[in-house]
Amino acid sequence: MRSPQTLVGVGTLAIGAMFMIGALTIKSDAGYSGVGPNFLPWVVGIVLLACGAFLVYEARSGGYREMEEPSGAANGHWRGFAWVSVGILANAALITTIGFILSCALCFVLAVRGFKSAEGRLDLGAKAWLIDAAIGAAIAAPVFWMFTQLLAINLPGLTSTGWL
Amino acid sequence: MEILNQLLQGFATAGTPINLLWCLLGCTIGTAVGVLPGMGPATAVAMLLPITLKVDPTASMIFFAGIYYGAMYGGSTTSILLNTPGESGSMVTAMEGNKMAKAGRAGAALATSAIGSFVAGTIATVLVTFFAPLVAKYAIRLGPPEYFMLMVLAFCTVSAVLGKSTLRGLTALFIGLAMGLVGIDQISGQARYTAGVPELLDGLEVVLIAVGLFAVSEALYNVLYEGRTVETENPMSKVHMTKEEWRRSWPAWLRATAIGFPFGTIPAGGSEIPTFLSYATEKKLSKHKEDFGTKGAIEGVAGPEAANNAAITATLIPLLTLGIPTSNTTAILLGAFQNYGIQPGPQLFDKNSGLVWALIASLYIGNVMLLILNLPLIGMWVKLLKIPKSYLYAGILIFATVGVYGMRQSAFDLVLLYAIGLIGVVMRRFDFPTAPVVVGMILGPLAEAQMRNALSIGEGKWGVFIERPGSLSLLIVVVAVLVLPRLTKLVRARRA
Numbered sequence: 001m002r003s004p005q006t007l008v009g010v011g012t013l014a015i016g017a018m019f020m021i022g023a024l025t026i027k028s029d030a031g032y033s034g035v036g037p038n039f040l041p042w043v044v045g046i047v048l049l050a051c052g053a054f055l056v057y058e059a060r061s062g063g064y065r066e067m068e069e070p071s072g073a074a075n076g077h078w079r080g081f082a083w084v085s086v087g088i089l090a091n092a093a094l095i096t097t098i099g100f101i102l103s104c105a106l107c108f109v110l111a112v113r114g115f116k117s118a119e120g121r122l123d124l125g126a127k128a129w130l131i132d133a134a135i136g137a138a139i140a141a142p143v144f145w146m147f148t149q150l151l152a153i154n155l156p157g158l159t160s161t162g163w164l
Numbered sequence: 165m166e167i168l169n170q171l172l173q174g175f176a177t178a179g180t181p182i183n184l185l186w187c188l189l190g191c192t193i194g195t196a197v198g199v200l201p202g203m204g205p206a207t208a209v210a211m212l213l214p215i216t217l218k219v220d221p222t223a224s225m226i227f228f229a230g231i232y233y234g235a236m237y238g239g240s241t242t243s244i245l246l247n248t249p250g251e252s253g254s255m256v257t258a259m260e261g262n263k264m265a266k267a268g269r270a271g272a273a274l275a276t277s278a279i280g281s282f283v284a285g286t287i288a289t290v291l292v293t294f295f296a297p298l299v300a301k302y303a304i305r306l307g308p309p310e311y312f313m314l315m316v317l318a319f320c321t322v323s324a325v326l327g328k329s330t331l332r333g334l335t336a337l338f339i340g341l342a343m344g345l346v347g348i349d350q351i352s353g354q355a356r357y358t359a360g361v362p363e364l365l366d367g368l369e370v371v372l373i374a375v376g377l378f379a380v381s382e383a384l385y386n387v388l389y390e391g392r393t394v395e396t397e398n399p400m401s402k403v404h405m406t407k408e409e410w411r412r413s414w415p416a417w418l419r420a421t422a423i424g425f426p427f428g429t430i431p432a433g434g435s436e437i438p439t440f441l442s443y444a445t446e447k448k449l450s451k452h453k454e455d456f457g458t459k460g461a462i463e464g465v466a467g468p469e470a471a472n473n474a475a476i477t478a479t480l481i482p483l484l485t486l487g488i489p490t491s492n493t494t495a496i497l498l499g500a501f502q503n504y505g506i507q508p509g510p511q512l513f514d515k516n517s518g519l520v521w522a523l524i525a526s527l528y529i530g531n532v533m534l535l536i537l538n539l540p541l542i543g544m545w546v547k548l549l550k551i552p553k554s555y556l557y558a559g560i561l562i563f564a565t566v567g568v569y570g571m572r573q574s575a576f577d578l579v580l581l582y583a584i585g586l587i588g589v590v591m592r593r594f595d596f597p598t599a600p601v602v603v604g605m606i607l608g609p610l611a612e613a614q615m616r617n618a619l620s621i622g623e624g625k626w627g628v629f630i631e632r633p634g635s636l637s638l639l640i641v642v643v644a645v646l647v648l649p650r651l652t653k654l655v656r657a658r659r660a
Contacts, residue, residue, distance in 0.1 A: 008594050012335055019342055022357050029352060033616045034624025037349040037356060040612045044342045051335040058331070066328040068595045072389030080387040085582070087558075088380070091565060092578035104565055108558045111383070115554035118391025139559050143566055151218050153570050 005064055009055030016048030083114030099158030101140045108136025171293055174521030178529055183226055186219075187526050190227040191533045194234020199242050199545045201395075202382050202553075203560060205235035206492035206602070209500070210374035211567030216503040222519045226526040228500055229480075232493050233285060233527070236476050237534045240277040240469050241545050244270055245398050256439040257472075260456065260464030265398035267459040275405045276413045276462055277469035278538040282531050283414075284421040284470035288477035289527040291425055296513070296524070300485040303510040308618035309629050311486075313638035315611040318431035318488050320645055323600040332596045340604025343368050350613045363574065370499035371571045373605060374492070376581045377598050379564045381588020383557040388589065397549060403542055409462050416446050416466040424471035428478025431490045435475040442471035477527065484508050484520060488607065492599050495606045502606075 023041035058064050087110030095103040109132045116122045147153045148162040158164050177183065197208040209228050216224055244261035257277060264273040306314075323333035346357045347367030358364040405413065420442040427438040446463040447456050455461035482488045487509040489495035501508050506516055513520055538545070568581050591598060618635075622628025630636050 005594065008590060011590075012339075015339065015342065019345070019357070026356055027352075027354060031352075031620065032623060033619035035616055035619055037352045037354045039616075040341070040608075041345055041356060044338055044345060047334070047338045048342065051331060051338060054331050055335065064329065064332070064594065068328065070389070070593050070595065072385075072393055073391070076388040077391050078388070080391060081384065084384060084387045084561075088561060088582045088585075089579065091561075092575050092582070095565070095569065095578065096575050100565075100569075104562045107561055107565070111387075111558035111561050112554045114387050115391065115557055118387045119554070120391070135555065136558070136562070140562050143562065147214070147566060147570060151215055153214055153217055154573055155566070155570060156573075 003059075005059035006056055009052050009057075009059050011052075012048055012055055013052030016045050016050075016052050018045075019048060020045035077118045080114040080118035083117060084111045087111040087114065096156050099164060100144045100155045101137055101164060102158060104140035104144075105133050105136035108139065109133050112136075167294060167297055170517060170521045171525060173518070174523070174525035175528075177222060177518060177522035178226060178525040183223055183522065183526070184529070186223045186227040187230050187530050188533055190230020191234040191530050191537060194231035195238035195241075195534065195537055195545060196548060197231065198235035198238020198240075199548045200238075200551070200556060201242060201246065202386065202557060204378065204492075205232045206374060206496055207378040207382075207560075208235070209493060209496045210371050211379070211563050213371045213496070213500060213503065214567060214570030216500055217571075221501075221504045221506060221516075222522050224500065225497075225519060225523050226530075228497055229523060229526060230530050230533075232497065233473065233476055233530065234534055234537075236473050237278060237281050237538045238545065240281070240465075241274060241538070241542065242549065244273045244277065244465070245400065245546065246395050246549060255436070256443045256468040257465055259443070260460045260462075262398065263457065263460030264462065264465065265460070268399065268401055269460065270398055271401040271403040272405050272409050272462060273460070273465045274542060275403050275539065276409065276466040278535060278542075279405075280413065280417040280420070280466045280470040281473040281538075282535040283417045284424065284472075284474040285477055285531045285534075286528065287418075287421050288425050288428070288474040289524065289531065292477060292480055292527070293524055295429075296481050296485055296520075299481055300510045300513040303485050306486075306510075306634065307632070308614045308621060309632050309635035310638060312611060312614040312618050313629065313635045313642065314431060314486060314488055315607055315614065317638060317642050317645065318482075318490060318607065319600075319604065319611070320642055321431055322490065322603050323597070324646060329595070332594070333600055336591070336596050336598065337600035337604045340601035341608040343373060343601070343605040344608030344612075347609075350609060351616055363572070367609075368605070369568075369571055369577070370496060370602075370606060371567050372577055372581055373584060374496055374602055375564045375567050376584025377588040377591075377601060378492075379560050380581055380585030381592060383560055384585050384589045385592050386553070386557055389593075395553075400543075400546055403539060405462075412450075412452070412462050413466040416442075416463040417470040419445060419449075420467040420470035421474040424474030425478045427471075428475035428490075429481045431482055431488055435472045435491075438471040438475045439468040442467040480527075484512055484523075485510055487512075487610065489603060492602050495599075495602045499606055 019041055023038050023045050026038035026041055028036040028038045087107040090110065091103050091107035109129060112132045113122060144155055147155050193208060194205060197203045197205060208231050240257050243258035244265050261273045319337055323337035324330045346364055348355055348365055355365055423442045424438040443464055446467040450461060450463050452461055456464055479490050479494050482490055483494045483497060487507060489498045498508060564581065565578065568577050618628055629639060
């Protein structure tokens with residue numbers, strides 16, 4: 001448990017450093033107020049560095065203080081996580097080419113595989129794929145129509161009809 | 165009299181068929197997201213922010229407000245029937261509600277929470293009606309130094325007072341402030357942290373951060389760690405209260421409203437404190453102390469539920485009159501106003517009085533709708549609890565896609581969404597609060613502008629914050645809020 005906590009602290013330090021470096025490039029034309037657009041960036045960078053340092057210190061000296069035990073299992077179920085991740089990223093990659101409905105249905109199917117695998121009842125049979133794809137499409141399609149037809153908000157389609 | 169006239173006009177606007185429909189839709193969606201575990205009002209409002217691109221501001225604010233308080237009604241259903249609370253304000257309800265449900269009195273618990281929510285919500289709305297214009301009238305006299313101090317107060321309470329660890333709260337707040345820095349500086353017009361990417365000039369999209377942090381991270385966390393967590397459901401019974409139960413409920417509702425409302429109005433965020441306070445009060449005053457924690461005391465459900473709703477309704481006062489959000493959802497509501505180029509604050513009651521009064525009128529209407537949705541139609545919502553977790557979370561991912569993609573039509577945003585989801589998982593695993601991130605991101609740029617305006621008034625001297633009596637007293641409050649809890653802890657530790 002200790003080393004992941006240290007890692008989170010180091011991550012915070014890195015973000016702080018990033019904002020500090022960024023602050024160097026912001027001009028400081030302060031005007032009447034005496035503080036310019038680079039003031040808050042410096043404050044944020046410095047405070048994040050300090051927070052990161054304290055987090056590392058806490059992690060190295062007995063762990064974060066007043067921690068609530070995180071809910072759920074002690075170890076992550078990474079296989080299920082991979083399914084869901086692939087689902088979300090596939091959606092990002094395909095949404096503009098195969099359209100909202102198909103892409104979301106695909107994301108749905110993959111994510112359901114992940115959750116089922118986390119519950120220990122992963123079913124890779126063709127029938128389960130088909131059923132889940134149909135459910136995914138049945139959720140995505142009305143949402144798509146509501147946005148494109150009723151609200152006239154652009155979502156990508158496979159065709160330009162606004163129906164698929 | 166003037167207030168009543170304006171309220172009547174508000175009813176005229178909110179009462180048009182189309183606005184009633186938006187209100188009903190909002191209340192229905194709100195109840196649904198309240199009932200569904202894994203989704204809260206903040207997520208739902210964030211996902212639906214793209215509608216601000218097309219729908220007129222009055223209708224969409226009525227809609228969003230419906231989601232906001234509808235979720236509070238729905239949340240109690242889940243926390244009574246399931247052994248995991250739907251949203252944080254319902255945690256306390258779960259303690260006694262679960263016991264009652266296990267003893268076969270789920271129906272009475274659901275009834276007292278729905279009616280209690282209605283009573284508290286309506287009283288709180290009356291109070292908002294009369295107090296909000298007063299606060300606005302007073303707030304118009306506040307200058308940038310006072311505003312800045314109020315915002316600092318909101319930052320402090322949301323990050324340092326509410327969470328368990330000040331360090332992790334502060335880290336979360338400054339991550340949020342850092343996110344808020346991205347984009348064009350409001351005062352000098354200079355681009356900051358945009359790395360030459362034109363999309364970043366407008367800043368990070370609220371939808372992206374909120375949906376990533378709440379919805380996607382919830383789904384990822386669930387698949388990683390909670391696959392084996394089995395939820396048990398309590399048996400449903402007839403929704404009905406006996407005379408005795410009525411007699412025990414109504415004083416609790418009223419007391420809780422009195423506790424909840426003030427907490428909502430001050431920038432102290434969240435409904436956790438008032439619900440706990442109400443629970444403690446009812447436990448102390450109850451003539452049936454033996455019921456608490458055993459077969460379930462109805463006061464222990466009636467009080468916290470009413471306190472929750474009173475507090476939630478009251479958060480509209482700082483939001484509308486000062487433009488200061490005190491919770492996740494109000495922060496996102498502020499984002500919705502900003503999408504229309506409307507800045508909530510004291511001028512809102514002058515400049516957009518039509519919208520404000522229609523919104524307030526819709527609260528009265530919405531509470532009636534919610535009472536009907538949650539009492540006679542309760543059976544419909546209970547069925548939602550039967551949705552398998554895999555379908556529920558996979559479905560949430562589809563809605564997340566709509567919200568994020570619909571806002572900016574960028575597939576790259578979906579990759580960012582995933583990245584923010586991962587950050588959310590880390591935050592949840594290591595017990596970092598998420599509310600400070602969202603509040604910091606949305607309120608940060610406003611606070612920065614107020615601070616720099618204040619310093620301009622003071623000609624560059626920081627003394628401006630202590631020379632003005634208003635800002636000085638607010639500064640003292642900030643210091644007190646930060647120091648007092650620690651001091652009492654220290655003193656207690658010394659004595660022990």
